[in-house]
Structure formats: structure tokens, C-alpha cells
Amino acid sequence: MADLALDPRMELNPPLITSGATYAEVNQQISVITETAPPKQWYWVFFGVALPLLGLLGVCLTYLAFTGIGVWGNNVPVGWGWDITNFVWWIGIGHAGTLISAILFLFRQKWRTSINRAAEAMTLFAVACAGIYPLFHTGRPWRAFYWLLPAPNELLHMWQNFRSPLMWDVFAVSTYATVSALFWFVGLIPDLATLRDRAQNPVRKTIFGILSLGWRGSASQWRHYELAYLILAGLSTPLVLSVHSIVSFDFATSVLPGWHTTIFPPYFVAGAVFSGFAMVITLMTLARYIYGLENLITIKHLENMCKVILATGTIVGFAYATEFFIAWYSANQYERFIFMNRAFGPYGWAYWTMISCNVIAPQFFWFKKLRTSVPVMFVLCIFINIGMWFERFVIIATSLHRDFLPSSWGYFRPTWVDIGTFAGTFGLFLTLFLLFLRFLPAIAISEVKGVLHHQINTQPATAGKGGAH
Known part of the structure; x- marks a missing residue:
């Protein structure tokens, strides 16, 4: 192993798994997390924070359902406020999971293996949080949610507006959640079988036995598994x-200045990946x-x-600059006003917070010393998530609070229900994420073994002299 450590090729391309562990040790290290109590008290500290916030969500949604959405800060002219801001933000958070799992898998990027499982779970939980807002935004969700379903019009005696992007949202988000859940579950099957075989408790053994769908790890099962995983990645x-x-x-299909722009689709996708990662x-x-x-x-991941x-x-920063350039180049006085108002109007503080967090903060990652420092990347990523929330807020609030009639200008202020629902x-x-860490393997055991096998079989010849295997 000393010869291996001195090899310059390994310094340029450090191994993904740094412990030199065997397959059995990988099994043990990941599986034992689900079989024993959390090793550090920080887990329970986070749980102690999460459960009261979950209770607050129940209180706010109950109050909202019995009182109406007037308890939100939405007003005239800001008809969309924190509800749609938070919906778009949570949907964006969920994008990294599918990108890590699907696109990086298709490009055969081995470094995804240790993080894809948790990222996929994060996708599902973020979509669950996002779905709350449009559902309750209908006002009476127990009577109105089916208006958005793609049911035959004759059945409900209603005529959904299939030309509305709000309808497309329902189809897209529900499809995304369904395919992501299937992708996540299929990837779990071999690991659930591992937990089944290790289980001593008959209840655990039965539950994991049912969930693993009879997996035995035969060559034919692996062949079908890899084909199904590839198809789901392609979908x-x-x-x-x-x-x-x-x-x-x-936003883009409206005629509202600040929204009516063709840059929004690629700009939103880049921003979603940005905040998700x-x-x-x-x-x-x-x-x-x-x-x-x-x-x-590892640090490499x-x-x-x-x-x-x-x-x-960088793409997001370029999109910000492009928006301002097009507002100037279009010679449209209303478009120019919106963007100047964003930067220097009543919401200028939000705009410059967005610029600081989304454009300036990521530039520190140009330096290897900073992007390999865990405390630095942790703090910068928190700032990025704050900035991406402000981006959605700026897009919505600054385009609505001053419309074509100065007499109807207003200002959005969140209420305690807005704040409580978001918290x-x-x-x-x-x-949900803490329960996932506690009861399911947070790292894909079978995929990590594949990377481990790849490392063993691609070590330099000098490594064999000292009996590295």
C-alpha cells in the first residue's frame, strides 16, 4: 500500500473509496446503521428540531383549511407570494437526485455511487414538500384537487383548461414523483435483500423479505435488474x-413584464440543479x-x-446578465422598468441578496483548497440555497407588486402562517430524511461494491509487490 500511495497517478485520480475495505466490510459499515441506534447525539438533536416544525406545519395547514388562504400574505396585486415561491424552490431542490442517479449513471460516472441513494430520497421528500403548496392554494383542496386531474370532462361535468401551464405542472410533477419513486425503489432491492439476510429480528426479516421481492442475486436477476435500472434512468x-x-x-407563458421571456426554461433547469446539488x-x-x-x-465526491x-x-449568473441585457435591448419601457425596479426598488435588498449568494458565493469553488474544505463548502451551500429561494421570491414579488397602474401598487409581507408553513x-x-437514514441503507451497497471492484482491478502494477490485495 505504501507503493500505491506514492504512485503519482493515484494522486491525480484519488480512489473513490479510501478505506481499502472488503465487500464484507462495506456490507457491515452501511447495514449496521439501520440495525443499531444512531452513534452520535446529533441525530436526536436534529430530530428534536424536526418534529416540532412538523407539528407547526400541521397547525398551519389546519388553520388554513378552516379559515381560507386569506391568512397568507397574498394580496392585490401580489396574488402569488410565498406559496408559489416555496413550491418552485422545493421542486428545484429535488432535481439533483434524479440528475445524480439518471444522467450521471448514463454517462457512467462512478463517483455518483456513494451519494445517489440519499439524493434520490431527497428528491421524493422535496417533491412531497412542494406538493403541499399548489394543493392548498386551490382554497378548498378537498373539493378542488380533482379539477386538476386529467379525467374525462363528461365524468366531472367540468372543463379543465389543458392549455394552462398550471395543468402541465400537475402532469409533470406527478410523473416526476412516480418515476423517481420507482427508480429509488428498484435501486434499493439488492440492498433490502442484504438487510433481509442479516436480520435477526423476525419482524425486520419479514418486512425486508417482502420489500426485496424475492431477490437472491442470481445472474438472471442481475441482468433484469440492470436492464430495468437502465430503462428507468432513460425515462x-x-x-x-x-x-x-x-x-x-x-411564468414564461404569461404576458407580464419580467416573466414573458424564453430564457426561463434553461435558466430554471440550471438553477434547479444548482440548488439541488x-x-x-x-x-x-x-x-x-x-x-x-x-x-x-470522500472529499472526491x-x-x-x-x-x-x-x-x-456560472450559468445562473449568465442568465441574470442576459435578462438585464434583453430588457435593455428590447427597448420595451415596461420590461426595463421591471428589471431596474428589481435592483433598485423596494425589493432591492432581496435582489442583491440573490446576487451575492448565487453569483459571488460559488466563485470560491474555483480554488481547490476551498472546494475540498468541508466547513467551507457546507457554509457556501447554505448561502446558495438561501440565494435560490430569494431568486424565486424576486421573480414573483418584483414582477407583481408594481403593475401597469400605479394606483394599485402594493408590497408583499408574509404572515405568521406563511412563515410557519415554510418552516x-x-x-x-x-x-423523512432522518427516518430514511435510520431504517434504509443511505448508501447503495451494491453500487459501492462495484466501485470497490473497479479500484482493485485497476490499481497500478507496483501495488501488487507489497501484497496490497
Whole structure:
């Protein structure tokens, strides 16, 4: 191993798994997380924060259902406020999971293996948080939700507007959630079988036995598994591009200055990947610390994600500049007013917060020393997520609060229900993620073994002299 450490090729391309573990040790390290109590008290600290926030979400939604959406800060002319802001933000958070799982899988990027499982779970939980807002935005969700279903008009005696991007949202997000859930579950099957075979408790053995669908690891099962995984990856890849493009159509198909622009679909997709990867780093740096997974989720994994954040952050910054250029180049006085109002109007503080977090913060990742420092990347990714929330808020609020009639200008201020609902969605997200870490393998055991096998078989010849195997 000493010869291996001195090899310059390994310094340029460090191994993904740094412990030199065997297959059995990988099994043990990942499976034991689901079989024993959390090793550090920080897990329970986070749970102690998440559960009260989840309770607050229940209180706010109950109050909202009995009182009406007037308890939100939405007003005239700001008909959309924190509800749609948070919906778009949570949908964006969920994009990194499918990108890591599907697109990087199709491009055979091995570094995805230690982070894809948690990123996929994060996708499902983020979509669950996002779905709350449009459902309750209908006012009476128990009577109105079916208006958005693609049911025959004669059945409901109603005529859905299939030309509305709000309808397209329902189709796109529900399809995205369904395919992502299938993709996540199919990837879990071999690992669920591992937990089944290790289980001593008959209840655990029965549950994992049912969920593993009779998996025995035969060659034919692996062949069918890999084909199914490849098909789902192929189906998921266009969804990464289409879902947030369709969400952007909520704005781009309008005739409102500041929204009516063709740059929104690619701009929203880049922003979604940008914020999604930042959330993955935020969660995985905490998970690797709590569970001692530094050898499986290595600096190389985190550094590669920082590079993706740098690339997508540059795209987002370019989109901001393009918007201002087009507003000037169009010679449309209303378009110019909207963008000048964004930067220097009543919401200028929000705009410059967005610029600072989304354009300036990622530039620190140009430096290898900073993008390989866990504390630095953790703090920067929190700033990026804050900035991406402000981006959605700026797009919505600044385009609505001053319309064509100065007499109807207004200002949006969130109410305690707005704030409580948003904080409560964090409680829902964190509770689901902590339960996932506790009861399911957060790292794909079978895929990590594949990377481990690849490393063993591609080590330089000098490594064999000292009996590295």
C-alpha cells in the first residue's frame, strides 16, 4: 500500500473509496446503521428540531383549511407570494437526485455511487414538500384537487383548461414523483435483500423479505435488474429537463413584464440543479459526520459536486446578465422598468441578496483548497440555497407588486402562517430524511461494491509487490 500511495497517478485520480475495505466490510459499515441506534447525539438533536416544525406545519395547514388562504400574505396585486415561491424552490431542490442517479449513471460516472441513494430520497421528500403548496392554494383542496386531474370532462361535468401551464405542472410533477419513486425503489432491492439476510429480528426479516421481492442475486436477476435500472434512468433523464421547464412555463407563458421571456426554461433547469446539488452537499456532509462515513463519502465526491455547483452557478449568473441585457435591448419601457425596479426598488435588498449568494458565493469553488474544505463548502451551500429561494421570491414579488397602474401598487409581507408553513415543510423534509437514514441503507451497497471492484482491478502494477490485495 505504501507503493500505491506514492504512485503519482493515484494522486491525480484519488480512489473513490479510501478505506481499502472488503465487500464484507462495506456490507457491515452501511447495514449496521439501520440495525443499531444512531452513534452520535446529533441525530436526536436534529430530530428534536424536526418534529416540532412538523407539528407547526400541521397547525398551519389546519388553520388554513378552516379559515381560507386569506391568512397568507397574498394580496392585490401580489396574488402569488410565498406559496408559489416555496413550491418552485422545493421542486428545484429535488432535481439533483434524479440528475445524480439518471444522467450521471448514463454517462457512467462512478463517483455518483456513494451519494445517489440519499439524493434520490431527497428528491421524493422535496417533491412531497412542494406538493403541499399548489394543493392548498386551490382554497378548498378537498373539493378542488380533482379539477386538476386529467379525467374525462363528461365524468366531472367540468372543463379543465389543458392549455394552462398550471395543468402541465400537475402532469409533470406527478410523473416526476412516480418515476423517481420507482427508480429509488428498484435501486434499493439488492440492498433490502442484504438487510433481509442479516436480520435477526423476525419482524425486520419479514418486512425486508417482502420489500426485496424475492431477490437472491442470481445472474438472471442481475441482468433484469440492470436492464430495468437502465430503462428507468432513460425515462428519468428527460424528466430532469422537462419538469422545471414546465414549472417555468407558469411564468414564461404569461404576458407580464419580467416573466414573458424564453430564457426561463434553461435558466430554471440550471438553477434547479444548482440548488439541488447544494442541498445534497449540506445533507451529506452532516450524514457522513454523524455516521462516520468519511471513507465512503470522500472529499472526491464532495469536490465533484462543488464543480457541478460552480458550472451551474456560472450559468445562473449568465442568465441574470442576459435578462438585464434583453430588457435593455428590447427597448420595451415596461420590461426595463421591471428589471431596474428589481435592483433598485423596494425589493432591492432581496435582489442583491440573490446576487451575492448565487453569483459571488460559488466563485470560491474555483480554488481547490476551498472546494475540498468541508466547513467551507457546507457554509457556501447554505448561502446558495438561501440565494435560490430569494431568486424565486424576486421573480414573483418584483414582477407583481408594481403593475401597469400605479394606483394599485402594493408590497408583499408574509404572515405568521406563511412563515410557519415554510418552516413546517423543513420539519417534514428533515423528519423523512432522518427516518430514511435510520431504517434504509443511505448508501447503495451494491453500487459501492462495484466501485470497490473497479479500484482493485485497476490499481497500478507496483501495488501488487507489497501484497496490497
